[in-house]
Amino acid sequence: MTVTYEDAKQQLLNAILNHVPFDGWSETSLRAAITDCDLEDGLARAICPRGAVDLALAYHARGDAVMLERIKTEDMSGLKFREKIAAAVRYRLEAVEDKELVRRGMTLFSLPMHAGEGAKAVWQTCDFIWDALGDTSDDVNWYTKRATLSGVYSSTLLFWLGDDSPDHQRAWEFLDRRIDDVMQFEKLKAQVKDNPLFKPFLALPNWLAGHVKAPMKTRADLPGLLNPRK
Numbered sequence: 001m002t003v004t005y006e007d008a009k010q011q012l013l014n015a016i017l018n019h020v021p022f023d024g025w026s027e028t029s030l031r032a033a034i035t036d037c038d039l040e041d042g043l044a045r046a047i048c049p050r051g052a053v054d055l056a057l058a059y060h061a062r063g064d065a066v067m068l069e070r071i072k073t074e075d076m077s078g079l080k081f082r083e084k085i086a087a088a089v090r091y092r093l094e095a096v097e098d099k100e101l102v103r104r105g106m107t108l109f110s111l112p113m114h115a116g117e118g119a120k121a122v123w124q125t126c127d128f129i130w131d132a133l134g135d136t137s138d139d140v141n142w143y144t145k146r147a148t149l150s151g152v153y154s155s156t157l158l159f160w161l162g163d164d165s166p167d168h169q170r171a172w173e174f175l176d177r178r179i180d181d182v183m184q185f186e187k188l189k190a191q192v193k194d195n196p197l198f199k200p201f202l203a204l205p206n207w208l209a210g211h212v213k214a215p216m217k218t219r220a221d222l223p224g225l226l227n228p229r230k
Contacts, residue, residue, distance in 0.1 A: 009047050011037045013058050021100040025052040025108045053114060056105050060121045064128055066095035071132045081133070082179050088129045089153055089175055093160050093168075103161060119150075126150045152178045 015033035016025075023029045030052045034044045048054035070091045076084050096102055109118025126149040135145060155178060160171040 005047060008037075008039065008043065009055075009058060012039070012044060012047065013055050013062070016052065016055050017059070017098075017101060020104050021098060024104040025056040027051060030055070053108065053117065056108055057117060057121060059101065060105070060125075063092060063095040064125050067092040067125075068128055068132055070095075071129075082183055084133050085129065085149070086172075086175055086179055088133065089149075089156060090172060092125060092129070092153070093157065093171070099161055102157070106161075122150050122154060126153055148182055152182060 012030075012033050015036040016029050018036070019029035019032045023032070030044075030048070033055075034041060037044075045051075067088065071088055074087070074091075076087060079087065106118075108114055109121075123146060126146045129149060130145055135142075137145060152175070156171065156175045159174045160168060163171040163174075165171070
């Protein structure tokens with residue numbers, strides 16, 4: 001049977017997960033994974049030209065796919081919208097098998113040369129959540145929603161990594177508080193927008209917002225085959 005590029009990459013990813021808790025997302029872990037998979041070094045480098053960084057991003061993407069599948073299969077019809085957002089963030093964190101894999105990833109993406117990739121991965125996770133929950137905004141709200149959720153997700157992730165309460169109950173309570181804060185802010189924005197005293201000051205921002213469009217979607221509508229926005 002012919003092994004495809006994606007098959008080989010997933011084999012490498014599965015193999016490196018055994019080494020990351022000890023050696024991080026590093027060249028050492030990558031070499032061990034190549035040996036475990038019995039792949040030629042040249043082929044492995046072609047699959048992952050940036051080395052372990054590519055596999056760290058693949059691991060993050062795998063978690064996103066698990067989250068999206070759970071959002072798709074879970075019955076969320078009885079939840080309020082804020083509860084759906086909280087559930088989606090929770091599903092994403094529960095897709096992680098070993099917290100050490102994420103801790104090591106945070107160490108990797110805290111490095112200046114990889115920080116942009118880490119931020120992009122978090123943004124994409126939040127973009128997937130909003131899309132999966134039916135967001136149709138195409139103006140400046142497209143950006144603000146994802147930026148706000150990125151902050152909520154990142155802060156909850158940090159809290160969750162250090163949470164040892166039963167079933168991560170404290171982390172989920174922390175998540176609820178962060179979303180409550182956001183909802184209060186959105187309520188305040190709506191009140192300001194509806195107040196006639198502020199309308200003269202909002203004229204220019206509203207005009208600009210009306211001329212900002214979200215990027216066109218390029219992802220295929222196939223489960224597990226989600227392409228990032230370009």
